[in-house]
Amino acid sequence: MITILVIIGLLIVVYFLFTSFYPSFGGDVSKERKITYQKSQQYKDGKFNNTLPVPKDLSFSETLSLAYKFFTTKVPNGRPNKDIKAHKIDSASVANYNKDTRLIWYGHSSFLLQIDKKNILLDPMLGKVAAPHPLLGGNRFNKDFPLPLEKLTHIDAVLFSHDHYDHLDYETILKIKDKTKHFYVPLGVGAHLEAWGVPTNKITELDWWQDITLESLTFVCTPAQHFSGRKLNNNQSTLWSSWVIQSKEDNIYFSGDSGYAPHFKEIGEKYGPFDIALMECGQYNQMWADIHMTPEETAQAGLDVKAKKIMPIHWAGFKLALHDWTDPITRVKAKANELNLEVITPEIGEEILVKNNSNTYLDWWTKF
Template sequence: MLNSSSICRCNIKRYPQSAQFDGKRFNNKIPRQQLGLTEFAKLFWDFAFNKPKNTAPESALPLIKLDAQQLAAAADNSVFRLGHSSLLFKMQGKYWLTDPVFTQRASPFKWFGPKRFQPAPIALEDLPPIEGVILSHDHYDHLDYHTILQLKDRVRYFLTPLGVGDLLISWGVASEKITQLDWWESKNIGGIHFVATPSQHFSGRGMFDSNKRLWCSWSIISDDFRLFYGGDSGYFDGFKQIGNKFGPFDMAFLENGAYDRRWADIHMLPQDTIKAFIDLNAKWLFPIHNAAFDLAFHAWNDPLNQIVTLAQEQQINVSMPQLGQGVQFLQPQQEKKWW
């Protein structure tokens, strides 16, 4: 049975005001590499029948279970790892979620597709009231229909790139809660400046909506901190531009997982993540996009092992909390290896 969100039946809008929109689709500054038919067929075959056995852990990962009481007692200016790219921020005493996915599969299907290694460290119903949800793009491992349906009446703000907000409206999210932004546009909420910054990726949830919605990263800035949330991206010169404009960042949450040389232009390899971090002029690296779903051919813990080794070589501070663990992003620390 198809998930209700598998095929978008909403009217696709046009965004003539956006420099990224060509009248039909959104575009990267540098066009994506395109696989030929033979390469694509081989990739599909490998995903279906030729996956290594170590792309998922053999047993449950270490996890700290969370509840609203623990979160209330946690220090301000903290962030909690929920798995993949889902993070829970506590800023100014209020809670913000990035790309929340709480369902069992990152897929349009309930019975098929990438399955979570284990449940999130906190159930949706146990979350405290959420001030805002920050979305980077519309892919299933970053935007989940059922999660949004359960959150929509408990969230004050939804911040999205262009087009993603229109999709949320079609799902029943109140339009007055939604702010959708083009690259370099911003929204100030309670003294926190949320800037939709560029990324090099793509969008689409079905056969007919490819690149009909924009993708972005986020620079989150206040008088007390500067944070960068990368969403999904290949390595590109935009990181240096963002770093020059909004850095230095106290912490950068950067993609490190689900990579392969065949799609390195839209998902960074570990060495690219290090280059992006340096370009951003950040103090601490917090690797995301890992430890939740099997989305590539590398061992599930390869991103974690590689990024630690590369960071040590470059004398980069890395924060690697386990699932459910909180970190104060102005006073982080090097955590012990848990994987």
């Protein structure tokens, strides 16, 4: 018994040393910041909350059981049978782009958005694993990217939806922080960026329903039903969100991560219709149904926000659930067809013109 207690004690010490000094865990929200967050309707009892009483707080035994099931369950076709190849784009064509608004998918939930002569990144996560250390996660499905961030000469804005590892990545921030003019994040997420060397004056934190302008563009921080945290002792310390991105000509919705809930209809009523909605579709399971949508719910959410077309995201990047890696795209297409909702399925790196009404994308995932 003494030996077991000593081992447990050592593990606890190692954990706190690891999370305190390894930089990828990010920063901690200060007491001063917490005081200002009390003005937010989402901030109660020292943490951020969803409008509905979710997610359910798991007990220690439930957490261990969930972790054991995830790491021991063999999933048939859980990963592509080979590396997903990305379409390459020329750095000069990006630097000199001055045409209709377009998106370039980097896989999972990451995008380059070129709009009104500006380069904007959405949840740029180009790390190898969605974890604080390479040994703690499986490799992403695509090794290469449409255009390495090193070749992206300038970034006007970066928008983050929340602080989870598959959306906010330490190594990626190091690559972009000096060439990015400004970061826009939900409340609290700025603490991580500051810990990684981003100046405070280059960060704007927003609460749900707050908006801000960047010259001709408007960014609106809108609700999502999810959660946050990068280590065991800072869960719910930062807010999560979706985003509305508007120009004079275009209206774009980026869902971030979210379970299906009434906020989609509310966003649609306030800011729709959208030319395109980038909708979370993947990494779902009945055990966490309140924080990630099933593909059928993704399609319905697309209707709720009044999207003219949707693009499923949050799939084809990492194995973070127990489903077949093509299950999300197969099911969402079937449900969207039933609902008479257009779904586009570009390959990683393939140009997506926001106002393009033709859908010529192929079922590319069948090659992998």
